[in-house]
Amino acid sequence: MAKSRPLYPSWQRLLAELGENVKLARLRRRLSSEQVAERAAISRPTLSQIEKGEPTVAMGNYFKVLAVLGLEKDLAQVGRDDKLGRKLQDAELPVRERAPKHPSDT
Numbered sequence: 001m002a003k004s005r006p007l008y009p010s011w012q013r014l015l016a017e018l019g020e021n022v023k024l025a026r027l028r029r030r031l032s033s034e035q036v037a038e039r040a041a042i043s044r045p046t047l048s049q050i051e052k053g054e055p056t057v058a059m060g061n062y063f064k065v066l067a068v069l070g071l072e073k074d075l076a077q078v079g080r081d082d083k084l085g086r087k088l089q090d091a092e093l094p095v096r097e098r099a100p101k102h103p104s105d106t
Helices: 009-028 033-040 044-052 059-068 072-077 083-091
Strands: none
Touching: 009 044, 009 059, 033 044, 033 059, 044 059, 059 072
């Protein structure tokens, strides 16, 4: 099994913010951690890890919790306003073709 690489601090902060937002959404709905974990079919420790923004939790578990909280459609917003991608597309930067791996492939 390959070793996982640590996240950049800025990425870890974003995950921690996501976890905090999940926790706040749960508390606003007056749902206990037991209720959310049961409805999402995950364990309470896994929910706790999600609320802490742990990067080792599977994306599917994050999605299940968001679905229980009614926030699953927020994932559809990811990349919707991709300013950098649009600028690159508009610039029509040429894409370099890779050289053949073997000289006989030409």
